[in-house]
Amino acid sequence: MYEQLMEAGNILTNTLLHFSNPIVMVAEEEVTNPDLIETIKTWSQFGHPILMWALLGLSIYALYLGIQARRTRMADKETRKELVGKNFNNRHHQIGSIILAFMVLGTIGGMAVTYVNNGKLFFGAHLLAGLGMTGLIAVSASLVPLMQKGNEFARLSHISLNITLVGLFLWQAVSGMEIVQKLLDNL
Numbered sequence: 001m002y003e004q005l006m007e008a009g010n011i012l013t014n015t016l017l018h019f020s021n022p023i024v025m026v027a028e029e030e031v032t033n034p035d036l037i038e039t040i041k042t043w044s045q046f047g048h049p050i051l052m053w054a055l056l057g058l059s060i061y062a063l064y065l066g067i068q069a070r071r072t073r074m075a076d077k078e079t080r081k082e083l084v085g086k087n088f089n090n091r092h093h094q095i096g097s098i099i100l101a102f103m104v105l106g107t108i109g110g111m112a113v114t115y116v117n118n119g120k121l122f123f124g125a126h127l128l129a130g131l132g133m134t135g136l137i138a139v140s141a142s143l144v145p146l147m148q149k150g151n152e153f154a155r156l157s158h159i160s161l162n163i164t165l166v167g168l169f170l171w172q173a174v175s176g177m178e179i180v181q182k183l184l185d186n187l
């Protein structure tokens with residue numbers, strides 16, 4: 001019984017290997033195709049700049065929504081009624097969460113792609129400001145529960161940290177485009 005089972009197993013394995021062989025061979029050929037790998041490596045460098053331009057746009061929108069949320073909170077009774085309907089607070093929170101997630105992933109991605117293409121990271125302004133920004137946005141988001149309890153200090157810290165964040169973002173766009181220019185020159 002045991003031997004028959006083993007034999008059936010062997011037949012099954014051989015049949016599977018037989019049919020999967022061409023697929024495995026094609027996959028191996030593609031994976032070891034150096035031109036393809038080089039092309040993927042080169043073009044992967046443009047994913048991070050595109051994502052970051054989109055995030056810069058979203059951050060300016062988040063700033064606008066945040067200012068409107070503040071205006072709503074501070075408005076007199078009549079205006080407040082009108083502004084509350086526009087849901088600025090929730091919209092700001094949602095956009096803020098998206099920025100938080102993609103900024104962290106975008107920073108890690110930028111470092112990964114730089115390392116894959118150069119075998120090292122460049123210890124310069126863009127790297128340091130980028131890591132700093134990821135720290136800032138994490139702290140700023142962590143203040144939300146306190147802000148929701150009405151803590152004024154947390155609220156002011158959130159605003160100051162994020163205004164610094166948007167300022168650094170503009171600077172990252174400038175230094176980032178200088179890197180993009182270098183990448184394009186090397187194509």
Ligand code: HEM
Nearest residue numbers: 059062063066067069070093096097100141144147148162
């Ligand atoms: C570009 C980044 C951001 C800017 C410029 C910004 C700015 C602001 C401003 C001006 C306010 C109004 C404060 C007030 O009512 O006086 C605010 C509130 C708020 N922000 Fe942000 N923020 C940013 C990112 C984030 C992120 C990443 C989160 C969370 C994931 C977040 C969550 C909130 C919440 C929940 C409030 C309302 C708090 C409350 O009063 O209940 N923000 N933000």
Ligand code: HEM
Nearest residue numbers: 045049052053110111113114121122130133172173176179
């Ligand atoms: C529009 C804005 C931005 C542009 C155009 C841009 C562009 C670039 C480019 C072209 C690279 C090099 C990729 C490579 O060599 O393969 C890079 C690397 C990097 N970027 Fe950005 N970036 C921008 C914003 C940001 C932001 C906002 C952050 C962080 C919050 C960031 C963090 C990084 C990091 C950490 C690296 C790796 C740097 C290194 O090790 O040399 N970037 N960026």
